[in-house]
Amino acid sequence: MPRKKTYHHGDLKNALIQAGVGLLAKDGVSGLSLRKVASRAGVSHTAPYSHFADKQALIAAISTEGFRQLHGRVLAVMEKYHGKPRKQLIETAWEYVQFALDDPARFKVMFSGVLEQEKEYPEFVTESQSNFQQVVELVELNQAAGVLQDGPADLVALSAWGIVHGFITLLLEGQISHTILGRMSPRELLEFQLKQIMIGKN
Amino acid sequence: MPRKKTYHHGDLKNALIQAGVGLLAKDGVSGLSLRKVASRAGVSHTAPYSHFADKQALIAAISTEGFRQLHGRVLAVMEKYHGKPRKQLIETAWEYVQFALDDPARFKVMFSGVLEQEKEYPEFVTESQSNFQQVVELVELNQAAGVLQDGPADLVALSAWGIVHGFITLLLEGQISHTILGRMSPRELLEFQLKQIMIGKN
DNA sequence: ACCTGAACACCGTTCAAGT
DNA sequence: ACCTGAACACCGTTCAAGT
Numbered sequence: 001m002p003r004k005k006t007y008h009h010g011d012l013k014n015a016l017i018q019a020g021v022g023l024l025a026k027d028g029v030s031g032l033s034l035r036k037v038a039s040r041a042g043v044s045h046t047a048p049y050s051h052f053a054d055k056q057a058l059i060a061a062i063s064t065e066g067f068r069q070l071h072g073r074v075l076a077v078m079e080k081y082h083g084k085p086r087k088q089l090i091e092t093a094w095e096y097v098q099f100a101l102d103d104p105a106r107f108k109v110m111f112s113g114v115l116e117q118e119k120e121y122p123e124f125v126t127e128s129q130s131n132f133q134q135v136v137e138l139v140e141l142n143q144a145a146g147v148l149q150d151g152p153a154d155l156v157a158l159s160a161w162g163i164v165h166g167f168i169t170l171l172l173e174g175q176i177s178h179t180i181l182g183r184m185s186p187r188e189l190l191e192f193q194l195k196q197i198m199i200g201k202n
Numbered sequence: 203m204p205r206k207k208t209y210h211h212g213d214l215k216n217a218l219i220q221a222g223v224g225l226l227a228k229d230g231v232s233g234l235s236l237r238k239v240a241s242r243a244g245v246s247h248t249a250p251y252s253h254f255a256d257k258q259a260l261i262a263a264i265s266t267e268g269f270r271q272l273h274g275r276v277l278a279v280m281e282k283y284h285g286k287p288r289k290q291l292i293e294t295a296w297e298y299v300q301f302a303l304d305d306p307a308r309f310k311v312m313f314s315g316v317l318e319q320e321k322e323y324p325e326f327v328t329e330s331q332s333n334f335q336q337v338v339e340l341v342e343l344n345q346a347a348g349v350l351q352d353g354p355a356d357l358v359a360l361s362a363w364g365i366v367h368g369f370i371t372l373l374l375e376g377q378i379s380h381t382i383l384g385r386m387s388p389r390e391l392l393e394f395q396l397k398q399i400m401i402g403k404n
Numbered sequence: 405a406c407c408t409g410a411a412c413a414c415c416g417t418t419c420a421a422g423t
Numbered sequence: 424a425c426c427t428g429a430a431c432a433c434c435g436t437t438c439a440a441g442t
Contacts, residue, residue: 166368
């Protein structure tokens, strides 16, 4: 059997992150309180301060964990369609969209400025950069295959990332009109957008 | 001379909206409290409830007012470059970016899901729709001029809007790497992105 | 080192009361 | 109709204390 609970339960830090993710999914960004997170993890409302400097630090940890997951999911898609850059582009973009739809509140925490002094959290910066690096590599594969236009890969990556991001923002905010969503699925809309920067056959 | 103060000062509702905008610019989204807004407007902390059902309703009013201003600014740019669709496209997009940079916190309130039940605020819905309509018209002008590809104007508008939006999100969140921003200005980056969906001469 | 409980300042919201 | 002040539940954070 697993070792007995240590002092409290050994890994409160991760338990708090998981409790935060759960609470976020349940109550949204505005429902995320440190006190409720602590209660969910079964500890007093001041216990989190043994592991996080403040609420922002917990948010940074939740975001960082989210970036790691997103990175893993995108990597799996890249491998699944290895050698087919065009397919990789569309499917990783779709994975991105699905990640956002799976847990909109967490996505907002990661990308909508809930975390205020992001520069102060080195792990957050590292993970978010390696995320962008992933997009750059994807772009390079597609440029080599003649699917995306030539030019500095990081700039083209910024465009592709921006398109997907803008689309997600508008989708999540319900700013895409009914007349559009009635006609096309999110997946079709995403492909329509990506195809505008893709070269060649549709 | 202007009429004496009525009961309190006649238009507390608008005074509260303005106080909110000011507080947002000063303290950011997380610093926006109903009590501070009331205090800024010189009334008790419960006075806002005479004009707004709750904090969300004040946020809706601030957003709606923001949409009206954005609409006006974009309209001015459209008129300034009347008859030059390509120029209109780039300059209105840039106006959009500037609007966001002028007051990032307000922009986040408008577009990053701080307002939670937007459907419940008809004026908000109206203004945000007329904003999108503006983009659709811009796209139609550019399609007629052969600057943007043909196809359903609302879908192409969604693409253009998404690109600008995604760019602003990444810019505001500081997610654009130093190596990119060291090379190009935000203005140049925006143009680079837009040119990827534009046809013809660069 | 990790956790608790009391305490403090701040918040959104309600309600009864005042003009 | 518009505004106030007391009250309540909830929040983030600090601190002294316990193991």
